[in-house]
Amino acid sequence: IYPNPADSVINIESSFDIDSVEIYNMIGARVIITTERVINVSNLNAGVYLLKIKSNNKYQTHKVIVN
Numbered sequence: 413i414y415p416n417p418a419d420s421v422i423n424i425e426s427s428f429d430i431d432s433v434e435i436y437n438m439i440g441a442r443v444i445i446t447t448e449r450v451i452n453v454s455n456l457n458a459g460v461y462l463l464k465i466k467s468n469n470k471y472q473t474h475k476v477i478v479n
Contacts, residue, residue: 413463417477420454424465431466435476438462453478 414423424433426449433451435444438460444451453461456478465472 413474413476417479418453419479420452422451422453422463422476424449424451426465426467428467431468433466434464436462436464 414425416422424430430447430449433444433446433448434442435451435453435456436442443456443461444453458479459477461476461478463474463476465474
């Protein structure tokens with residue numbers, strides 16, 4: 413997942429198929445849901461977000477910062 417912090421896009425590199433990507437703000441509201449590996453975050457307010465990746469019925473969560 414790069415760049416972090418991000419200004420306009422977040423890229424996800426994975427050798428696994430990605431079923432979905434969700435981004436949540438710090439109060440727990442989902443702000444983005446997608447299946448793309450390049451995610452436009454330019455419309456998000458600056459701050460810390462949680463990025464949740466679903467792949468093969470398993471989840472990974474990462475903290476990302478949007479400038």
